[in-house]
Amino acid sequence: MPEVNIGKASSFQDPGRRVVEIGSVQIGVFQLDGKFYAYENRCPHLGGPACQGKILPRVLEAVAEDKKSAGRVFSRDQLNIICPWHGFEFDIRTGKHVAISKYRLRPVPIRTGGGDVYVTLPRKGESGP
Amino acid sequence: MGDLAQEIVRDLPEITAATDTRDYLAHAARFAQRHEKYELIVDVDAHLQEAQFWPEIIELLENDVLKQTAQTMLKGGMAMPLSNLAPGLNFQSMAGRVPHQSGPRERTDDPATAGHRFVQIVRRTMDTMGVDYQVIFPTSMLLLGLNPADGVELYLSRAYNRWLCEIILPQEKRILGMVYLPFNSPEACEQLVKEFGGVSGVVGFTVTSVRFAPVHSPSYMRLYSMIEDTGKPLVFHAGPNWNDASFKTLNRFISMHSLSFVHYNLIHMTNWVINAIPERFPKLKVLWVESGLAWIPYLMQRLDHEFLMRQNEAPGLKKLPSDYMREMYFSSQPMEQVHPKALQVTMEMINAESQLLYASDWPHWDFNPPHTVTTLPFLSDQAKRNILGLNAARLFDLPIKRLRPRPEDVVAQRKTDVLDAPAFREAREEDAELRFPGQA
């Protein structure tokens, strides 16, 4: 499986994202707290360009001790990538749908070396749509 | 570590409401390469987002007082004067998570491309999704049936029908439309059927379902008779209404939307069947749009169950309520796919093979591209052909002739076009400025 150098690690913001197209493969690359994550840019729902969507913190329901809801609040530590086609939200650190983890982005091996970022392209036929 | 490949790495920008439809739906074009074998694909429900075209529609208002009122409001900065879009419906895009719901903000100023801006955008959608025809419905006007102001539904519907029939349909034969019926004024509906029913590209007559009108009222019988004579279908298009008394107790958009789009069609279908309208108008074709599919077997079971016990309250029926429903047409979107077994049973119960019509609902947030149908594991190839296009061809009397370009060509053409396009560069710049809440 070929590796591709997609550029300098220092060129990424943190948190930051790039979506790259290499041949027919599209890969979303994210940096969060100094760590890199990569997923195929293909939503498990209907194949939308999930990694090109909006990035927002996870929304939580704040429930007080007395069980009363205090409404919705943003998470302080979890960032999601949101598919722009219909809104499936995936945790950037795991690639899993925030509520139902069987829906997940397909991870792509990623590493840094010599200041550069490398992704390993999926085998032919593994990638879609 | 594997081999190091020397590959061209191209950056793709974040998708926003300003993204070109061809880029937004590029993945659908890739799927479309797999539905080449389907001879005809008709999308029976796609939408105009009226806001940016509203001044053109207002211009066609045939009532001076309303026109002056609307134009004054427009000058004052109001986006859609005279419409009664409820503020809660702004939640549709989930605070920008699904940006196309807030569009279209893409550019259509390429001098090489002819046509009205809306026509250009619809062509992009059809070509990229891989459909031959798209039937257009309004969006905000879906709530017009509740507008209490004197004459607003009447005059706005007439202006919309003129805009559709005089400006849009003549420019592109792949765009089809429905005459909007101002259902609060039965006689005006009759007039519109006469005036616009025969226009090229008009394939039916739509009643926006969000309203409190009993569809079995005697005042509609002449209208139904006229529509029956045209051979074109009567179409009930569902919509949301957060102001309905019961729905006001729902505190999240998801709750209201899940129920509301089904609610009004449940009511109209129940009145339609229990009052035996199909027995009175046996040739009148009826199509139910944008309520999904799960409600149909629910209602079939409820009505059949009660009918056997209370036949005296529905004496016009000669068969089970579900038998009448099975002869009607339904659009496929939003297809509830999370429980495939239930979906399969639903399709069997509604005779999907002959009665179901593919619909995208693009550009709304819960749209379904054609591969929503082509990838279903339990449908036969013939059933998919029918649902994707042949049922619509029969209902709308369309020629079975491919009009869409090859998806490979669409993808290849876009790749060549896109790199230097100003919109692409702008979108990339926006992406580079990505910031997260709390980040300086």
Ligand code: FES
């Ligand atoms: S395709 Fe991603 S949410 Fe539907």
